[in-house]
Amino acid sequence: MFDVGQQVQAEANDVVRSTLAVEHGLCTALVGSIAWFADALYLNRSEQRFFPPDWLDPTCSANPDFAMACVLCQLANYGHSVIELVSKGLDTPSRALLRATSDLSYMVVALSVDRETFRSFFLDDISSPKEHWYKLFSNKKLAQRVARSDQSFGLPQEWTQYMQEFRDATGEFFSEAVHHSRDSILIGSQPTVPGTDRVAFALLGGPPSGSKHTLTHLATVLNYGLTTFIASSSRRPEYFPRFAHQEYWDAGLAIHKEIQPLFLQMLAQQEN
Numbered sequence: 001m002f003d004v005g006q007q008v009q010a011e012a013n014d015v016v017r018s019t020l021a022v023e024h025g026l027c028t029a030l031v032g033s034i035a036w037f038a039d040a041l042y043l044n045r046s047e048q049r050f051f052p053p054d055w056l057d058p059t060c061s062a063n064p065d066f067a068m069a070c071v072l073c074q075l076a077n078y079g080h081s082v083i084e085l086v087s088k089g090l091d092t093p094s095r096a097l098l099r100a101t102s103d104l105s106y107m108v109v110a111l112s113v114d115r116e117t118f119r120s121f122f123l124d125d126i127s128s129p130k131e132h133w134y135k136l137f138s139n140k141k142l143a144q145r146v147a148r149s150d151q152s153f154g155l156p157q158e159w160t161q162y163m164q165e166f167r168d169a170t171g172e173f174f175s176e177a178v179h180h181s182r183d184s185i186l187i188g189s190q191p192t193v194p195g196t197d198r199v200a201f202a203l204l205g206g207p208p209s210g211s212k213h214t215l216t217h218l219a220t221v222l223n224y225g226l227t228t229f230i231a232s233s234s235r236r237p238e239y240f241p242r243f244a245h246q247e248y249w250d251a252g253l254a255i256h257k258e259i260q261p262l263f264l265q266m267l268a269q270q271e272n
Contacts, residue, residue, distance in 0.1 A: 005204030012089025012208050015194060020208065022266060023215035024083065029259045030222040031079040036252030037229070038072035040243050041065040048242040050233065050249075056119055067122050068229075071111060075104050075225065082218050089205035092188030094214055095177035101218065102171065105225030107137055110145040112232035113152060117145060143167060149228060152235070163224070170217055216270055223263055226256060 016024055041050055044065040051064035078101040085094035111118045117136060126132045135141070143164060150160040176184040190199040192209040200206050230253070233241050243249045 002204070008203075008205040009088040009090075012205050013087045016087050016208050016211060019194065020212055020215055022262065023212060023219060024087070026219040026259055026263055026266060027079065027083050027215050027222065029255050030219060030226060031076050031083065033252045033255040033259075034072050034076040034079065034222065034226055036248050036255070037226075038069050038076055040245055040248035040252065041069035041072065043244045043248070044069075044242075045244070048244045050241045050243070052236065052239045055115065056123060062123065064118070067118075068111065071104075071108060072229075075101070075108060075222070078104055079218060079222055082214070086208060086211045086214055089191075089202065089208050091191065091206075091208055091211045091214055092177050092184060092202075094211070095174050095184075095188075098214060098218055099171065099174040099178050102167075102174070102221045103137070103142065105221040106142050106146050106167070108225040109149050109228045110137070110142065112229045113149040113235065114145060139171070153228075153231060166220075174217070216266065219263060219266065223259075230256065 042065075044050065045063065047053075049063075049065050051068065053060040053064075055064040056062040056067065078097065082094045082098050082101055085091070085097065111121060121132075121136055124132060146167070147160050147164060150163060177188070188210075189202050191202050191206045192198070193200055193207050194209055241249075
């Protein structure tokens with residue numbers, strides 16, 4: 001049975017890399033960029049810091065770069081996992097994981113821009129992890145924090161409204177996979193074979209006929225979180241970021257800059 005599953009997954013991988021090459025490449029590049037940034041921050045253990053040394057506490061006993069490196073590490077891992085599932089034709093499980101990945105990317109936005117949220121998340125005494133998360137990152141509170149972040153950068157109201165509608169609509173859609181809705185189970189188990197009107201039984205993998213939307217959404221949320229993280233340093237003009245390994249940071253920046261035209265082209269094609 002698993003030999004058959006591996007064959008199905010190999011066929012799905014070929015289809016993804018051929019028909020979804022742009023979306024797959026964008027997502028992979030974004031994960032790579034995030035990984036470079038995570039490594040750059042993780043290695044900042046002395047005077048070289050992206051955040052001011054006292055960003056978390058006045059005594060400088062807590063390293064904010066290490067804290068953010070761990071967040072970016074998990075964002076890269078989650079994003080990579082979504083790509084791997086899509087590449088194996090496991091689109092419905094990838095959508096469930098994508099829902100969590102989206103929330104994590106929005107958390108990056110809130111933590112990068114809002115110092116008090118950053119401090120509270122990492123330094124508060126926690127008696128109940130669930131209550132602590134709800135206080136900071138429930139759907140409503142996270143949406144409010146992200147909207148304030150957009151406004152703080154002077155982004156147009158139209159953009160803030162668009163992202164709010166995007167989060168609401170896509171969050172509800174991908175939550176169907178998380179909560180195993182009837183449609184998610186029935187349709188997800190019978191994807192259409194590309195180029196035909198036939199369906200396949202997606203046992204241990206299947207045709208990635210619905211994966212374009214999954215990868216497009218992944219690219220959008222990763223790029224949004226990453227762009228805000230990079231731009232957040234402009235909110236601290238009195239402090240110039242420094243890195244123990246500048247080349248790691250530069251590698252992440254180069255990838256992010258290089259893919260922006262391709263990302264905008266993908267969004268334009270989606271709208272058309």
